[in-house]
Amino acid sequence: MDLSRNRTAATDATEEPKDALIGRTEDLRSAVEAIQGSTHVAALLLGDSGIGKSALLEAVVDELQAAVTPVRIHGSPSLANVPYGVLGPFIVGLPVQDATSQLAVLRTFWSKLEEERQASGKPLLLIVDDGHDLDESTAGILVELAAAGWAKLLVAAATRPGLPEPLLQLWFEGIAERIDLRPLSQQQTNGILERTLGSRILPNTAEVLWEASEGNPLLLSGLIDDAKSDGSLLQRNGVWLLTRPLNSHGDRLTDVVRRQLLRRSPEERQALNLIALAEPVSRELIESTVGEVPVAALIEHELIRVTPAPHPQLRLWHTIYADTLRNLISPARSLQLRQSLLRLMDSEPTSAEGLLRQVSWSLECGAEVDDRQLLRAAVLASRLFEDELARKAAALVKDPELQVAARAVTARTYFNTSDYAAARDILEADFAKGHSVAVLLTGTLMWAAVLAALGHTPAEIMDRARALLTAGERLASENPDDAEGILGATRERYATMQAMVSALAGEYPEAAGTGTEPEAGPQSPPANSLEAAFRLALESEQLLVQGKAAQAFAAASKALETAGSGHDELYVLTEFLVARAAAAVIHGGDWDAAATLLAEAAAGQGPNLISFGGGVHAAHGIILLYQGKAAQAVNTLSAALESLRLADPQQLFALTASMAFAAAAEVGAKDRAAAFLGDYEAAPRAVSRYLRILSHMAVTYGKARLGNYPGAVDELRTLGRPRGDASTAGLEFDSLSFCLALGDRNSASRLLELQPGLEGPRAAAICRYAAAVSTDLAADYLDAGKSCEDAELLGFAAMAYDGAANSFRAAGDTLRERMAMSQRKRCLDRADSVDGQEEVTETDALGLLTRRERDIVALAVRGLSDRQIAAELQVSIRTVEGHLYRSYAKLNVKGRDQLPGVSPS
Template sequence: MDSSRNRATAPEAAEESNALTGRTEDLGSAVEAIKGNTHVAVLLLGDSGIGKSTLLESVVAHLRADVTPVRIHGSPSLTNVPYGVLGPFIVGLPVQEATSQLAVLRTFWSRLEEERRATGNPLLLIVDDAHDLDEATAGILVELAAAGWAKLLVASATRPGLPEPLLQLWFEGIAQRIDLRPLTQRQTGDILARALGPQVLPNVAEILWEASEGNPLLLNGLIDDAKSDGTLLQRNGVWLLTRPLNSHGDRLSDVVRRQLLRRTPEERQTLNLVALAEPVSRELIETMVGEDPVAVLIEHELIRVTPSPHPQLRLWHSIYGDTLRNLISPARSLQLRQSLLRLMDSEPTSAEGLLRQVSWSMECGAEVDDRQLLRAAVLASRLHQDDLARQAAALVKDPDLQVVARSVTARTLFNTSDYAAARDILEADFAQGLSVAVLLTGTLMWAAVQAALGHPPAEIMARAGALLAAGERLAAEHPEDAGGILAATRERYATMHAMVFALAGEYSEDAGGAADPGPSGNVLEGAFKLALESERLLVQGKAVQAFAAASQALESAGAGHEELYFLAEFLVARAAAAAIHGGDWKAADTLLAGVTAGPGPNLISFGGGVHAAHGIILLYQGKAAQAMTTLSAALESLRLADPQQLFALTAAMAFAAAAEVGAKDKAAAFLAEYEAAPRAVSRYLRVLSEMEVVYGKARLGNYPGAVDELRALGRPHGDGSTAGLEFDSLALCLALGDREAAARLLELRPGLEGPRAAAICHYAAAVSTDEAADHLEAGKACEDAELWGFAALAYDAAANGYRSAGDTLRERMALSQRKRCLDRADSVAGQEEDAATDALGLLTRRERDIVALAVRGLSDRQIAAELQVSIRTVEGHLYRSYAKLNVKGRDQLPGVPTS
């Protein structure tokens, strides 16, 4: 009865494996329930494409030798036909008895008995798409199951859900209900690793997970389409996204077409209207198509309603939008647009609504006002929708507005690191405006582009003097506004000055080395001065103060700066540098998580920097093998977009990591990358890169001058004004075995901040005394700071000391601790999460469901309502879960973020 399994091709088998990712527990529960004596049915419920049918087939495959499978498939065309889907089983039934439940039951059972006698195994009725069953058929199936004549394995969409008779089995406690959840981000990563290999950039999994919303069918469609059109490709063994996802490829289009075929004409028109105009007023759509199709689509979770005083509709799966729009002909799209506009009494108020309306108009060839085009171009560029931004900007006709439009185009080029092309556009308009607004347009981006191209701050500001001259010219031409014009241009010049010096990390080194002490003329200038102060403090070894200054800059800068859309990421990078230098890994992770929480395209532009930062953390912690892999992947991402100019730093760190693990060929390749790349814009990062390169060369051997060179890099002025840089250089010297570095580290110790400096100086103190007990304490301090490499060095020295003293017991203890640290250094990313997962394995399925909801923040009452159980039941399960997991309450449950 089950021959479909033999027809599976290799790709289908791979897709099934993908769909079963994260479903192992569900599979086990279903098989156990069918084999057991407690339940007569297993009900698999979930959204369309979530993997119900695949799981159903896997359950059948596991039970094949023990059951007689009989398949029944729900059909939307037979939903209102009593016993319609049972037609193949009751063909011999006289017409006059076709509506008799008893007659149908007798005939159906007779046919089933023939099947059962042929195999000798119990009957298993397999019902797919059970939401399309008619009530009469559902009643027959329930009769058979309740009587113990057969067991049921049922798959159904959550909406509209199971027919009442089947649902009643669950209410009575004789059916096992399994609700299939969307895939987690980690499970999405597992699918990608299985489909593409282990070298997949983390942001790829994150973007695909967000786009698919954890739906395996949509995920597989996105992967196939992205590979086909070159959006997802492999470079140097690393899979990455080269641009935002195209969500109207062949696979996704096929999925959407099949969804549309099941809908009525009125429902299809509703979906088209929502796709073309989303977010769109519910009242407006209901005026056009009526309330019923909207209600059906909401119930079936194809569109959703935003909670607001004026409810708006949007597609349930956002990636359906491009696909649906691509399936609508331009003529039909224009017709729908005109129909909708006749009923609209105002323009969209949201940014998304404006972008959709302008995009829709351009697709139809309709005329759009210049100012609306420009607003859309600016918004699109801010959201990294570069193609839409360029298309809208290119259509602007007003000469004055074209200057702003060209600056938007330059910004989209900056997004992809095409700085030369951005410069050519901005240079033509720089200091050329006939009004102060036009004169200032694009000036900050112009300065950022000059910095990205490697021009020093003094040179940039000398050329920026043309802006002041243009302001004076404009003031002379408009004496009535002269004061305002001169003030605006001077303020912009001051902001540019603060920005280019902050980007370069060049601060005044006279009289205490304070950054420009003058008052800030505006928020941006103040933020840049704080960023520069942060870098000055970092170079001095004041990591905690540097982090506070960068955090203050981030807070004061706010958001929404049209020209400096990258300001927040720039300031995050400065704050993260301080946190990483100081060894505050939690603060660094929190900052980086804020970048990855942004929209998918933002991850493509800035994701490389995030991966680089994670790689540097791993390297500092002593996890060189992991660091090399992470930094190597970051380099591939930075080749596409590097707005923070981090490529050279990343290549240097990757070289040091490869040298650390003895990967000579990879080290040579990373060194070549570093030497060919433009140096980092920031002076601190440039010096740090040079240090890591020297360290890597020493690790590879035959580089006798490494220690002297590192010391020189740490003291560029020959004095103690750069204690932070010197600390970095001496830490590398200490790692190379230079014992003399310990004495200087202890001299610097009182002025250094952060757990990393404290732990390494603790080790330096132990090196100075060379007492086994001191090394043991230093090892513990380095462990606490998660510096596994230095901890292993300290424990190794302790073991040697105890060995010399003949203390075998303490020697073995130190060696055991050394091995633990080396194991942590060599551990694979995610093993810590595996431990939490293993702990959760102690719980029953119901306990895990309740714990999962508790982790999401639901109260006991909300959990009870969600799972349709009593509050007392929830409290009991949580109490037993706490005991099994050895925790005291909700805040300690695995997966609960700590404050």
């Protein structure tokens, strides 16, 4: 996901009449047409609470205001069982004995309406909000008026319980237009956020708010207000982002939920409380506590949902309602409800979600929880990035044998938010200690990952990790019967840690700290799937350094498959491997594969998006920069940086800052470039060797773009061959691509030497441009431009077409020069546009002509007659006429005087 998606939504939203009506233009049009037309006598607007029915109703009234006499009637829950209760203001003069007579009420009501109609001289429009609260008698009166053609009806009502039977009958008979309002899509939600907050919203922030609100505008508005009030939603450097998971007990949301509860019976409220506290919870259990009728009513009104048989469970319809409702229940009342429910439960929750909710509930009301259950809940909460709950549960573990694991969970929560020093301090206290092999190994992988994040080299980490082997030997001597198993387990973990830190750094263990790589030789098979995955990740990086992008992606994908999903201790492994895979497809220029991979990575829940979303946005920004869309890249990368300031588990901040600097330099934004350079220089360098060198290249390129950096090309070439040999073709390709983009034509020949060993459409297209630079032929430049466009490398495509234009200019071919320049402009326009779509101009169509057609048009532009052109090209006059006729059609002109570059006589 990138910021351009938000800007697209804003473009669509400008056509909307009001913020509240974003995404409702079609509904508005349908309702207005129904009222204005002769086929329908009513428009019925139905939807969930907060979905925007009243706002749409008012928009329809605004549209029709000048053509109708509006009369407002408002449904009321207190009058829902009082016949004609809501018509009281219109029938005040009716005698008491006639108050229940439909005919008398109809005559009096109609008399009042007729007075208003005659005063305005316009048709009547009866406007009913909260139509679900109308009594049947009033609904019958309204239907009588509409059916007789005396008035049109505009009614808004909740889908559940729905419309009174008489109004619903209008729809059954086909004389009412029913419009069901659906939840907002993610793009429509983005439009509301842009109107509310501004255009620069971190995409993962928009996604979290959309998921939490479930497309409900009222809930969305409440979430935004509450998040701004409690500091969860902040604007940093012009970018709106979430600093922590949303809380669900702000004033706005609490008010919404409280108003919902006021409409429910005491039994229904008790059921809602129990379900919110225990969800997912057995339907049978809740019904045995409160009865079947309240549960059925809540299901019918879509306040709760039920999972299918054979073991139906209940949960609140809106997740945000459940969170808010729990905060409305006092601890004493919560404890009372818990005790009443536990008496009926015959087992612990079987699902992870159920366990987490039960433990959380117990902690909220001060109930005792078993240590092992606390630890299980802490692990689950940390994996779901519910850090506060994880720390709270872990801190309550009392068993000394389990406290080591509990502290490791706490360290994990600090890792979630990139507080590596705090995580290290916790893990260091327990490292290489313990009286059992399980305790001894607890937290060791996280310990190594934390040290890597703090900048320690693989050699340093593994030297300190020898303490684990020593501890294993001590434990083995104390337990001679289990000595073999203890030594095997500690050595296996040491090997896995070594594979991990080597993969993180992108260096072979033997090469750590030496700057050289070993010759390929036999390796012992990996002892477990984690070690195998890390070896594959390291292989992926080495292949990437060698320019084998496709093979690197395959290795990273295999690593993901090998690792599986059971790595509890190193839960960040998946994101680490995804980052490796993303580096491969971005280097290779396989944008479709990159889009699929990043979409899958961004498909997590809200807290996960907050922790890892910055890396996804950084990848999108780098893709935009490589594609030549520098202006978009600046915005996307700057937003990613703000996210990475909060959480950067993959240590991508320095890389992102360097790419943002290069993009800002590309568009000449010197102040922003200086800020990005400051961010890069202040940040710890990327852990991975490939990303570290790539970051340096981007900074060097950016400095050259800003000027006064004469040694940039030499520096880039050195970075591409850090050991001075040809074993780093991938790095050298990156460096030479930067050189070529800076206009260094001497880099072309070396790129062509590397081409046979490079993989991916990006390398193929850039090497095609390098070949054109080497020959300096216009035809080669045009072919290169087409190849670069096909690969979506618009910057290089524009350079290729510029080279073609220069060649045509030198040959005096002005028509083809204009054609090449128009193609260059098209590429630059696409690069600068938000959606990547260029506006086709008249001269752009020259590219549609065949080579012979361009030759004939060029001569026609010079003023030659058909006969002279035929003689010049040694073809028949009929051939010239045919080519010109087809050319006129392609260029959308009527004749020779309208050809591009020809002034009318």
